[in-house]
Amino acid sequence: MGVDLFFVLSGFLIAHLLLREWARSGTVNVARFLWRRWLRIFPVYLVGVVLDVVVGFDWSAEERSTCVHEGWSNLLFLNNYINQWRCLMHTWSIAVEFQFYLISPLLIWLTMARKVPMWFITLVLTACSLALRWYFMEMHGFDGCGKYVYDKVYTRMPPYLAGMTAARLFASGGCEAWRAHRSYRRWAGHLLAAAVWASITYIGPDAEAHFLARYEVAHRMTYVCARSLLGFAVAYLMLMTLWGKARLLRWFLSLQILVPVARLSYTAYIIQFSVLDPTAYYMYFKPDDDEATSAGKWARMMSICIPIVFCLSLFINILVEQPLMALRNQMTPTWKWLQSKNANRVGRVLYTATLLYLLYASITFKAN
Numbered sequence: 001m002g003v004d005l006f007f008v009l010s011g012f013l014i015a016h017l018l019l020r021e022w023a024r025s026g027t028v029n030v031a032r033f034l035w036r037r038w039l040r041i042f043p044v045y046l047v048g049v050v051l052d053v054v055v056g057f058d059w060s061a062e063e064r065s066t067c068v069h070e071g072w073s074n075l076l077f078l079n080n081y082i083n084q085w086r087c088l089m090h091t092w093s094i095a096v097e098f099q100f101y102l103i104s105p106l107l108i109w110l111t112m113a114r115k116v117p118m119w120f121i122t123l124v125l126t127a128c129s130l131a132l133r134w135y136f137m138e139m140h141g142f143d144g145c146g147k148y149v150y151d152k153v154y155t156r157m158p159p160y161l162a163g164m165t166a167a168r169l170f171a172s173g174g175c176e177a178w179r180a181h182r183s184y185r186r187w188a189g190h191l192l193a194a195a196v197w198a199s200i201t202y203i204g205p206d207a208e209a210h211f212l213a214r215y216e217v218a219h220r221m222t223y224v225c226a227r228s229l230l231g232f233a234v235a236y237l238m239l240m241t242l243w244g245k246a247r248l249l250r251w252f253l254s255l256q257i258l259v260p261v262a263r264l265s266y267t268a269y270i271i272q273f274s275v276l277d278p279t280a281y282y283m284y285f286k287p288d289d290d291e292a293t294s295a296g297k298w299a300r301m302m303s304i305c306i307p308i309v310f311c312l313s314l315f316i317n318i319l320v321e322q323p324l325m326a327l328r329n330q331m332t333p334t335w336k337w338l339q340s341k342n343a344n345r346v347g348r349v350l351y352t353a354t355l356l357y358l359l360y361a362s363i364t365f366k367a368n
């Protein structure tokens with residue numbers, strides 16, 4: 001669920017940056033945008049890959065060899081297609097995130113240059129995504145469809161699109177239209193979004209056994225639609241917070257104590273298993289442990305790992321992330337050469353070829 005929440009926030013941020021650039025220059029410099037996103041993600045990611053390979057002492061020889069020889073796909077953000085779940089499996093979300101970055105300039109161009117409403121783009125692509133989730137579920141069942149829907153850009157895009165739509169509404173001053181609604185309608189929207197968020201979080205969008213399992217149609221609909229509904233609920237509450245409506249949520253998100261946690265969260269996410277795996281190995285979880293014993297071991301492991309992860313994240317932030325972020329403007333060329341007609345044509349060809357390769361990889365993917 002946390003990944004879906006992150007996709008909503010990321011969609012909002014990326015769309016906000018691209019819309020601001022469009023308002024300033026009337027276009028989006030795709031090369032500059034992708035370069036800066038790459039500089040933001042790659043350095044810490046590289047540290048995480050190296051760290052995980054070094055401390056992954058409990059891996060089998062086959063697993064280590066796979067990660068050493070196929071780790072390049074992680075660093076090229078293709079691991080959700082090439083070495084799926086075999087090397088730093090949790091970083092599939094980083095690959096999907098960068099693939100969203102490839103698509104985002106095209107969506108902004110459609111809505112700004114071609115005047116296609118962002119809500120319409122979101123509606124069409126969400127419908128396609130849900131249809132694909134349903135298709136793979138019918139083809140492979142609940143147990144077998146995970147590798148086709150869990151970490152693929154075409155089935156995880158609705159929350160990201162919800163964030164982009166929220167950014168477009170925020171940029172266009174949609175708050176004035178919202179104020180025209182009666183207060184009871186606003187509160188109904190608040191409660192509905194909160195209820196969707198809470199219920200889906202409790203149920204779990206990919207849960208194979210919960211109280212809806214006895215109702216086949218409801219279970220299938222939950223599996224297909226839950227992540228999309230959650231994304232739209234989060235985007236709605238985020239807009240209300242930005243428009244000053246959800247005061248309690250706005251107060252909580254404004255707490256200064258959350259700032260350092262937010263700044264270290266990306267690094268912590270990348271390196272978490274470099275700490276969790278060795279700790280779990282030493283604590284030796286047994287299959288025959290009762291619930292109380294397992295819960296006690298889990299609580300001790302978390303009390304050890306969380307401080308270590310964030311301390312290590314702070315260390316990496318100081319030595320790697322902050323210095324490179326400070327130099328990002330100096331490391332980003334002006335890209336004036338892209339303004340020439342020939343360079344612009346080459347850039348468009350390369351960008352289109354990249355999108356076509358992503359589409360080809362999506363269509364021809366077969367789970368191992």
